[in-house]
Amino acid sequence: MSDSETVPAATHPEAPGGAPALPQEALEIAAGYAFGGPALDLGALLWDGRCLPDARVRIPLPMLTRHGLVAGATGTGKTKTLQLIAEQLSAQGVPVFLADVKGDVSGVSAPGLPNDKIRSRAAEVHQRWTATGFPAQFYALGGIGHGIPLRATVTSFGPVLLAKVLQLNRTQEQSLGLIFHYADTKGLELVDLKDLRAVVAFLTSEEGRAELKTVGGLSTATAGVILRALTTFEAQGMGPFFGEPEFDTAELTRTARDGRGLVSVLELPAVQDKPQLFSTFLMWLLADLFHDLPEVGDVEKPKLVFFFDEAHLLFDGASKAFLEAITQTVRLIRSKGVGVFFVTQTPKDVPGDVLAQLGNRVQHALRAFTPDDQKALKATVRTFPDSAYDLEELLTGLGTGEAVVTVLSERGAPTPVAATRLRAPESLMGPVDAAELDRAVTSSPLFGRYAQAVDRESAYEKLEAAKARRPAPEAAPMAEQEPRAAKGAPRREESVVEQVVGSGMFKSLARSIGTQIGREITRSIFGTARRRR
Structure with a gap:
């Protein structure tokens, strides 16, 4: 000194x-x-x-x-x-x-x-x-x-800062914020870039479009811009920063x-x-x-x-x-x-x-x-x-x-x-x-804590698992179709995310010590996130 x-x-x-x-x-x-x-x-x-x-x-x-x-x-x-x-x-x-x-x-x-x-x-x-x-x-x-x-995880980094890194315009930034809001609400944690790509792809798919209808939806064109920006970003070697x-x-x-x-x-x-x-x-x-x-x-x-x-x-x-x-x-x-x-x-x-x-x-x-x-x-x-x-x-x-x-x-x-x-x-x-x-x-002493990257189950894996378990429409048993006709109104199909959230595997993960799903997400003025129990 x-x-x-x-x-x-x-x-x-x-x-x-x-x-x-x-x-x-x-x-x-x-x-x-x-x-x-x-x-x-x-x-x-x-x-x-x-x-x-x-x-x-x-x-x-x-x-x-x-x-x-x-x-x-x-x-x-x-x-x-x-x-x-x-x-x-x-x-x-x-x-x-x-x-x-x-x-x-x-x-x-x-x-x-x-x-x-x-x-x-x-x-x-x-x-x-x-x-x-x-x-x-x-x-x-x-x-x-x-x-x-x-x-940093993508969830924690938040939509405002990520939009600046991806050089999105104001409309695209707002759409990215909507995607983050949906993932926060449904408990789909965005750990790395593949998680974000998976959620964007899901929300523009046939089964996912209905999920955002009540809040304005996500246009295919805007989703395409975001996905292309993410692909370019990752191709430049940026993937390791998120995880x-x-x-x-x-x-x-x-x-x-x-x-x-x-x-x-x-x-x-x-x-x-x-x-x-x-x-x-x-x-x-x-x-x-x-x-x-x-x-x-x-x-x-x-x-x-x-x-x-x-x-x-x-x-x-x-x-x-x-x-x-x-x-x-x-x-x-x-x-x-x-x-x-x-x-x-x-x-x-x-x-x-x-x-x-x-x-x-x-x-x-x-x-x-x-x-x-x-x-x-x-x-x-x-x-x-x-x-x-x-x-x-x-x-x-x-x-x-x-x-x-x-x-x-x-x-x-x-x-x-x-x-x-x-x-x-x-x-x-x-x-x-x-x-x-x-x-x-x-x-x-911090080297052992942070040196090794960890790729645990998050949004990408959960959406993929739900997709694999989802029965094809033509395979639905007749017993499920008859009550619909009897009630005079079609029964709404469960979305992929609803299947995930309702599954026993999801509930088990939400109770586990290692996962952050099921915690309350609070976002700062920059859209950055921390979860509290």
């Missing part, structure tokens, strides 16, 4: 002899970050080209649940900023979730390697740098890559034995070419946490801080309803003790209603080589409070590892905008060796 907390904060930096070394504006900025309670140290104030090492720029620990944004052009140091914040959160007992898109965050688990650049940076900001590794757990979507497999054992997001809120927060790293390099999938899967993790965690209100320190990398991918092509759900989740999850940081290139990548919820800002350099760049620069400047800097000039002149910062004070008010030279992470700034990463994964 870093001993950086022992460095005293200077409210009024002074030159030798006690004379103020700075103009009043810089003194006021420094005073805005002199917090009394626990805080994270980002770095030292920059003013007029000078680094003022005793004027520390900090974030109050309780304010991390007011969310944040880390932005900047490629190569300006966003990833190292994530690592710096994650280390200090872990050291103060706060669990962290990091999405590692490029594969260079795994080094958080290993001590850093000192070199001249690190020593120089530490001296510039008066940082007592100590090489330190932090407790980490590594995950991979569906087990593709180095990490404990992270899976069991489903990941319990409560694993992300654990601490290590020494009291430090566990850093959960989701390794994504193997699925970099599927950005919409991993961004939507991250939203499932967040929505699931929102659904499960209890209300705690304001807390002395967060229960979890969640870093949402490549955030613009989540918002690209999103429907109005989807954006409203994101906004509501971000607004309300603070009361669950969870902080969310979106990581992207410019603030304009994040919708205004979401951006308005982000109280902590770390803006790295922006480039202004094209008219579009100039427009983005001006838009970024407008998102900051009034400042003592010329932000347009400052943001294009920042070096690597420097940023413009404004956060929420302990009173919840925005701090003055501060140009900051950031501290150096104390863990390894780069990936750990693949063999070492694999050892960390296989030695984890």
Whole structure:
């Protein structure tokens, strides 16, 4: 653990002899970050080209649940900023979730390697740098890559997020929601993609069409679009993300034995070419946490801080309803003790209603080589409070590892905008060796719980079994036909699903410990599901 907390904060930096070394504006900025309670140290104030090492720029620990944004052009140091914040959160007992898109965050688990650049940076900001590794757990979507497999059932993932992954339009999304509602109601659990295909195929079959007539039905054309999208999706290798054992997001809120927060790293390099999938899967993790965690209100320190990398991918092509759900989740999850940081290139990548919820800002350099760049620069400047800097000039002149910062004070008010030279992470700034990463994964107590996929009986198997047992119409005995004529009205044939639900096998399964059929399904604002007994 870093001993950086022992460095005293200077409210009024002074030159030798006690004379103020700075103009009043810089003194006021420094005073805005002199917090009394626990805080994270980002770095030292920059003013007029000078680094003022005793004027520390900090974030109050309780304010991390007011969310944040880390932005900047490629190569300006966003990833190292994530690592710096994650280390200090872990050291103060706060669990962290990091999405590692490029594969260079795994080094958080290993001590850093000192070199001249690190020593120089530490001296510039008066940082007592100590090489330190932090407790980490590594995950991979569906087990593709180095990490404990992270899976969700189709039922749990829900129709809203799945529609975004499949790139369905609004009408098709509504039809998918109807399919999920039917499966929920009838106890047909959708564990993997073949379960969903089976239910769609059944609902467009001769015996299944009547099932949805009272709620509008499912057109053959829409069902065809959904089935084709599912086929393409699975052909791209997406099948392993859906199945069991489903990941319990409560694993992300654990601490290590020494009291430090566990850093959960989701390794994504193997699925970099599927950005919409991993961004939507991250939203499932967040929505699931929102659904499960209890209300705690304001807390002395967060229960979890969640870093949402490549955030613009989540918002690209999103429907109005989807954006409203994101906004509501971000607004309300603070009361669950969870902080969310979106990581992207410019603030304009994040919708205004979401951006308005982000109280902590770390803006790295922006480039202004094209008219579009100039427009983005001006838009970024407008998102900051009034400042003592010329932000347009400052943001294009920042070096690597420097940023413009404004956060929420302990009173919840925005701090003055501060140009900051950031501290150096104390863990390894780069990936750990693949063999070492694999050892960390296989030695984890979670490996035995989640590594092996399980394909138990679910909707596909139940519909197939019911179809096999269903007698052909011409084989129906005459004794069954005569009472129909006597009553003057035909007796309605039982649907395949009704046969399944009424069967002794189904009732036995519903009573079994291993199955989730027969539990009440509740869906969140994102349509994600958890069942309670």
